[in-house]
Amino acid sequence: MPLDPTLFGEIDPPQRLLMGPGPVNAHPRVLRAMSADLLGQFDPEMTGYMNQVMALYRPIFGTANRWTMLIDGTARAAIEASLVSLVAPGDRVLVVNFGRFGLLLTEILSRIGAVIETVDAPWGETVPMEAIAAAIERTAPKLVACVHGDTSTTMAQPLDGLGDLCRAAGALSYVDATATIGGMEIAADRWGVDIVTGGLQKCLGGPSGSAPITISDAAAEHIFARRHTEAGIRMAGLEDGAGPRIGSNYFDLAMIMDYWSEKRLNHHTEATSMLYAARECARIVLGEGLDARYARHAAAGRAMTAGLRAMGLTVFGADATRMTNVTGVHIPHGVDGEAIRRMMREAFEIEIGTAFGPLAGQIWRIGAMGYNAMRHKVLLTLGALEACLLREGFALPPGKAVAAAMEAWG
Template sequence: MDEIAPPPRLLMGPGPISVDPRVLRAMAAPLVGQFDPFMTATMNEVMDLYREVFDTDNEQTFLVDGTSRAGIEAALVSLIEPGDRVLVPVFGRFGHLLTEIAQRCGAEVHTIEVPWGEVFAPEAIEAAVREVRPKVLACVQGDTSTTMCQPLEDIGAICREHDVLFYCDATASLGGNEFRSDAWGLDIATAGLQKCLGGPSGSAPITISPKAADVINARRHVEAGIREASDEAVGRPIASNYFDLAMVMDYWGPRRLNHHTEATSMLYAARECARLLAAEGIDASVARHALHGRAMLEGVQGLGLSVFGDVTHKMHNVVAVEIPEKLGPAGGDAVRASLLDDFGIEIGTSFGPLHGKVWRIGTMGYNARKDAVLTTLAALEHALRTADVGVPAGGGVTAAQAVYSEARP
């Protein structure tokens, strides 16, 4: 068996994306022990950096070791007790995921839905909050299955008025779209590295408000008799040990109580992702994603392709392109295969009602740059022509170039 040698790829799907080379270099740094002063200092740096990324003053801002779904599960299993009412606004696949996880926690889950390609008006969410009276409102900001970005600022005010804990999954949106944890009244937000943050999947940044931390700590319990006597249970124990955020907060906090062995290389990756984002400036990163996302949007339209959903509420970093009718699902897969085999470019399909109907093309993280956009559009044009789909010659690249020319100072 030979040394692993992945083929070169330009990952222009909805995530994961091509990792920034600087992040890969950080991951190759030597390991240290989990309580080495360098390790604990690095953990402190990570907490500071992600406070900036999430735009929060929350003390409890750290990493959950695992993919972005680990962060989601940690948040929900630590907040929700059996019988709690949870409200989930569903506008794509990942709202259904939040629903499933909440149900596994034993919650009484209520959902409201809009058609895929739309988002919720705050009035609809407030009406549901008044009717359901949930303990937790769990919402996705950017759902890559539909590419829609749910406005959050009014939802936080609604949750505060009705004393509802507000959880948000920002996996697909953080770093590439505006996100204001404190200003928008979020109680817990989680994300992943593999989208706009430009890293690999495997670490889940999380931020927890003091109010949510109090709820979680009220459920703390003794781990196998090891923790201090003052930590005796005062509420129903959290069902998971690994995802018990009360324990994880102790691990990242000043007491450094042992919980698990930190994923050191992923810690380095998460630090470098956040360091690069902070160096660029959060607002500048959002503007970069907006620019290259608009270039991709207008580029596919310049090829005569239609775009799915309410474009005014689309995430900056991914676009859903309707597969030409003459191709059908099989032809759509053939175009994707051509892009991968001939150009080393990966784009995505979608799920549920959109499966076989759209391609999802991402411009995020390290790939939110001009050459990646223009290369993808040129390759897509060639693949479409090979599939006998008539498209304007140079239409995609020309439309994208116009966006870049307009953006020049």
């Protein structure tokens, strides 16, 4: 029998304050931009917006790269497009691994058929550049891949000098900046890295579903040369399934780059509303000013950390390399972490994050990024957490957290 449409009402989600590791609440200007009328993908107005997006994201990535654009899909779409397009089966890749999302890189690379090497740090630390240099010398990789800010551990990997190490070894480099773009400095050109990817749903203050990417000339040359090599193999009738062919059509960067080039070669139908969202995210970031935006995120992280410590809680990981926009905090002994998260959500409409891997059940992850990296939202979150902990019987000095956070914000 046909489904009665009245069984499901109009979508009306609760107005929840998302203070976890992402996604976060989208900026109202971004949501308004998404409601604009659709255009055909080759309409001159539409391709003009595409060109504007490319220009807007160059300063956000800290680059002059011509190939700065969007991948349609969540942040992971850009990660996979980068790795699938750079790496052929049998290529040796070094992964800088200090958390769950370094492990994600190895999982994607294993599906490609890469030979994977890792240089590791315990969760809560980052990998010293000297260790990365030694690993590059030891493994002679074709690609070095790493995460900038890993929300699973709340640590940010220092990247100055990485590009020099890679170029000296004849390797390309890839950086996943999903969790930091728009909130911490991204310096693709100064770092000297070849591909950096991001996502809208964290510090950029948009919805998940569009992934900014920037590609160096060296990486672009490699990607296009690989396509020509594959074409030659197919024309010669030599392909046996084990060659360097890119295993994805949708994530083939050479084809996507043609779509974003002056040639406008059809590849897919651009996600128009998501492009509007990405464009408005960038306009908001640049309108605020990069330095001011990074300072706001640093103030939010500093205030959150001060407030948590004033409650008598222990912040996770090293202060020197902590992300400014996500803070891990140990769940006190004897406290049911999930009961606190549920109370925060049900009583205060505030969401904070749990953890996974070796930190599952050990820490909460509390974010303050994008539209939510605001003083009053940090203070509301700390006040709610204090109230929930007190209700669960955890002894803490009432009122100290908010006061400490206000002082730390400056």
